[in-house]
Amino acid sequence: xxxxxxxxxxxxxxxxxxxSGAAAKGPYWQSPADLAQYNLTxxxxxxxxxxxxxxxxxxxxxxxxSRTLLDWGCGSGVAGRRVLTAFGPENFDALHVWDHxxxxxxxxxxxxxxxxxxxxxxxxxxxxxxxxLLVISHVLNELPAEALQQLLGLIARAETVLWVEPGNxxxxxxxxxxxxxxxxTFHLVAPCPHQGACGLLTVGNEHHWxxxxxEPPAGVQNDSDWVRFGQRAGVDLRSQAYSYLxxxxxxxxxxxxxSRILGRAEHFKGFARLLSxxxxxxxxxxxxxxxxxxxxxxxxxxxxxxxxxxxxxxxRIVGAKRV
Ligand SMILES: C[S@@+](CC[C@H](N)C(=O)[O-])C[C@H]1O[C@@H](n2cnc3c(N)ncnc32)[C@H](O)[C@@H]1O
Numbered sequence: 001x002x003x004x005x006x007x008x009x010x011x012x013x014x015x016x017x018x019x020s021g022a023a024a025k026g027p028y029w030q031s032p033a034d035l036a037q038y039n040l041t042x043x044x045x046x047x048x049x050x051x052x053x054x055x056x057x058x059x060x061x062x063x064x065x066s067r068t069l070l071d072w073g074c075g076s077g078v079a080g081r082r083v084l085t086a087f088g089p090e091n092f093d094a095l096h097v098w099d100h101x102x103x104x105x106x107x108x109x110x111x112x113x114x115x116x117x118x119x120x121x122x123x124x125x126x127x128x129x130x131x132x133l134l135v136i137s138h139v140l141n142e143l144p145a146e147a148l149q150q151l152l153g154l155i156a157r158a159e160t161v162l163w164v165e166p167g168n169x170x171x172x173x174x175x176x177x178x179x180x181x182x183x184x185t186f187h188l189v190a191p192c193p194h195q196g197a198c199g200l201l202t203v204g205n206e207h208h209w210x211x212x213x214x215e216p217p218a219g220v221q222n223d224s225d226w227v228r229f230g231q232r233a234g235v236d237l238r239s240q241a242y243s244y245l246x247x248x249x250x251x252x253x254x255x256x257x258x259s260r261i262l263g264r265a266e267h268f269k270g271f272a273r274l275l276s277x278x279x280x281x282x283x284x285x286x287x288x289x290x291x292x293x294x295x296x297x298x299x300x301x302x303x304x305x306x307x308x309x310x311x312x313x314x315x316r317i318v319g320a321k322r323v
Contacts, residue, residue: 109123
């Protein structure tokens with residue numbers, strides 16, 4: 001990323017639209033240059049969240065079966081490209097893109113053709129057929145009720161859904177609400193370690209939300225262009241909060257007994273406290289450093305928490321195995 005190439009008039013306008021809610025009022029991309037600016041910066045940061053999600057899925061040996069990918073609300077198309085790259089473009093035949101902005105569709109199609117010359121890349125035309133792999137990224141808080149219904153109609157025809165959103169309380173809670181309605185027709189691949197009702201919906205957990213943190217690739221935090229971008233844009237590049245949902249028609253290998261840490265473990269002198277989600281619900285657990293110093297260190301160092309199987313004594317973790 002070259003900071004000299006950035007147009008702050010465009011970037012400030014876009015960010016202002018995202019933060020103020022104005023982005024929900026209709027198409028806001030004003031030119032291909034808007035998308036190019038977004039793609040280099042805010043879009044790339046979203047790409048780091050996708051990298052974190054896709055790393056976990058590939059580490060678990062999970063992959064989609066559909067050979068057609070639809071990137072809905074594509075913007076500059078970062079999500080679809082990350083997914084194709086992670087699972088191998090040779091495993092796909094087509095990249096379809098949809099956005100209510102023609103600038104966004106055209107930008108993503110041009111980028112997609114350049115990156116994946118062997119794929120059929122084009123605009124999505126809804127013929128009522130099955131959708132294949134549906135990729136959704138950072139679009140939920142821009143959708144009025146009618147547009148959300150349209151998206152839910154596509155989800156109902158999808159084989160697999162990969163969905164990444166910002167990691168704030170409101171959006172995560174909205175995604176949890178959708179999760180609850182979709183579990184009757186899909187299996188939950190991630191982040192949930194169980195197929196039951198979301199534990200965050202129980203009384204007393206209202207102030208919590210399901211979110212995670214993605215680190216930037218190595219070198220970004222020392223890259224003077226990225227550092228200048230972060231300072232100017234007022235964004236912390238060290239970790240990007242996200243929430244997500246991976247849904248599949250086909251059941252994945254069981255992760256029975258597994259737990260996932262929500263948010264971050266908090267570290268204190270000699271112990272850490274964390275919020276753990278499992279089939280038993282969401283509960284606060286503690287880890288004494290002396291019980292497992294390696295795990296204590298790992299939880300501090302690594303922002304992306306895998307699934308664990310805890311060894312516990314009541315509310316204390318005394319050991320853990322990665323799933
Ligand atoms: C914040 S951008 C995210 C773009 C891209 N998915 C990403 O993750 O970088 C939201 C995108 O959703 C699109 N969008 C918003 N409402 C839409 C709707 N009703 N139908 C289709 N696209 C929509 C916007 O035009 C914009 O490109």
